[in-house]
Amino acid sequence: MSELLVTGGQVLRPDLTVERADVLVSQDSGDIVAVDEPGALDGDDELDASGGLVIPGLVNAHTHVAMTLLRGLADDKPLDAWLQEDVWPVEAELTAEDIRAGAELGLIEMIRSGTTALSDMYFEVEEIADAVDQAGMRAVLGFTAVTVGKDDEAARSDLRESLDVARKLDGAADGRIRTTFQPHSLTTVGEDYLREFVPEALSDDLSIHLHANETRDEVTPIVDEHGQRPLAYADDIGLLDGDTYVAHGVHVDDSEIDLLAETGTGVAHCPASNMKLASGMAPVQDLLDAGVTVGIGTDGAASNNDLDMFDEMRDAAMIGKLAADDASAVDAGTVVEMATQNGADLLGFDSGRLEAGTNADLAVIDLDAPHLTPAHDLVSHLAYAVHGSDVRHTVCDGEVLMRDRSVEVFNERAVRDRASEHAAALVERASD
Template sequence: MSDTAPRECDLLIEAGWVVPVAPGDAVLVDHAVAISNGAIVGLLPTAEARQRFHARETVARPGSVLIPGLVNAHTHNPMTLLRGIADDLPLMVWLQEHIWPIEGEVIGPEFVADGVTLAVAEMLRGGTTCANENYFFPDVQAATYQKLGFRARVGLPVIDFPTAWAKTDAEYFDRAIDVHDQWRDNPLVTMAFVPHAPYTVSDASFERIRMLSDQLDIPVHLHTHETAHEVEESLQKYAQRPLARLDRLGLVNDRLIAVHMTSLTDAEIALCAERGVSVVHCPESNLKLASGFCPVGKLEQAGINIAIGTDGAASNNDLDMFGEMRTAAQLAKAVAGDATAFSAVSALRAATLGGARAMGLDDSIGSIEVGKRADLACVDLQQIETQPLHDVVSQLVYATGRHQVTDVWIDGKARMQQRELVGMDCQALIANARQWRTRIAAIQA
């Protein structure tokens, strides 16, 4: 083949705009992304791409923007089946008096598989291609994500009381190691430790998690500093704030994915910046449960990696990362008293590369760069709601709805085409969700 002959590729996506996220705030007009074997092999002007690549398939979306697939950095996806239960209650009442008792009746492999499947369908329809999962039965979660071709970092749960997943501390760790070993080489599904929270996990368990996290080189995904009450309780029980206790136990490092973080001192922010901690901001769940306000503007100024998560659909009540970006950007301004805090560019980065970095996956996803995996979403900007189009990134964060996502690819494979999910029966999903509603309603009766 001569030097001028076109290079073969599997797929060429031509878009009116490409927002690669890295580097910086670039918006590339009339560009195309070439994909082979699930990886991005070219990012260049469309006219040039047509000359340099011979694609087996071409998708042309001249009125759309191509972005990295959104990364939902904190989810409890099986809880999608609990959407709308026990709304308008504070966190501990919601959790202890309603959610945990219902879960005790329904949780099991079937509940987890069906909840994850429903969540994946919802996330794909909103342009999300990766989730940082935190729930029980990680073996079932992993198998379900793999079956659906969805990228996930699945949590290995540890909590100080018996559940349907494990009865003792030893069993939690034994089962965690078994699941990790089973999935350690999977290209789509990876693992993290998910100790529930400082108030439900002992020092001894945290110390063992730190040791295993180091040995296995996997993150620790943890609710912490979610409410002021949590901080007060920690001071009473341990004479330390939760972050200080975690630091004493060796967990405040670049493997820590700290979720919520609504009650922070300047010294704690500085510590997180120094140690390379990632913070996952879940603004809508925090607002709904009146948990507090994450000081995102201060975190960003300190140089802390920020990601965005929806939390579970039982406390949000959706898995809409476009809504979450908008709320995160607007709330940050109100909390900081500064209209320039956490810009649209920052919000989009947090919802893509920030999430990937928190999960330790930024070498493969989170931005549109040659060599990375082709996890991508195409968003139609020609709708009434996003006209006139003065600024693409601003429009994505402040005006776009998830219904404008038309196409989604994970690892170069189409998972949604022109708003039609690939390989998923939406009517069957709805029917299954309805039978879970009936089963749960019988428990509540």
């Protein structure tokens, strides 16, 4: 029996109070054994958290982790043009090895900035699963199906693969990997395909993750074609469910907010991507007030352009206030809950709360920095002042992924070099 004591720090509790405490985690079960006052607990090994704040590992509720290879390749365009003119032509050239290289790079970036769980949408998912396994992180993965621009056979094969991957990889990496069925969005997957394949996913109890209501250009064609708001259309197909979460949910009206709340459908809010692509401002406070579970995601590194969830919390608070025209909306405690507890609830992991019996997923933040001085309110600091680079240690499932800012699960230099090489060769191929 091996137990690790995270000792000497302050600890963020599930009710967002902060107290001096030690955290004992079991490396066998991967659970938190106890959170108790300093000196009350003993472990076989120690992780020094003195001068630090121990928080639950952050949960990135929507990303495309391998898109790190496309970081900075095409900026300053709206979603539709960005995807069609820049991203999809390059993605068409991606090999399995590229995706592995990009995923490893992205996972290192996440570990460095205190993220221990992610929800990903992409392809070559076995590569991403292997990278997550090696990283020691927790993830919800899936193969994203697109049918626009494809013949019937290719379209069906995409949806079939999404079902197959969700069935096959669920429970991989000793249970740290779960899966979702993933129609890319309501406009990029045709109605007939949704009506055929969604019932199969539901009858198999698969969770569903899709992009929805991200831009106005996605809403209008659905209203024109179906005479319904997108989420009413999605509900009619059966897509909205207690185990479904939609990415973005920017252009949702009151009736759609009610529908999300009634069906228990969650939202992965992606503030930086929504600002960068000028997609719009999600009504996050309204969603929360209606009882919708809202997590926070970075989206891919090509529309962000980093995977730092601290940036994302600050962005969520800022844009949430603008959207509500109210400085008290989406406050500091709310964004911290969104990035921890709510994200874990969306992904279906028993993480996001530092208490006995939950997953031992945590990060230790070094508070010894000018930008974190003075320390009136550490929850305020988490939302508004901490940077990903302030993370000193990262632990997932009881294992130390980063100790004293040194990533233990990958050779970081080699991963960065390999990602740079793959990115350069990819761009070269795509320009031929």
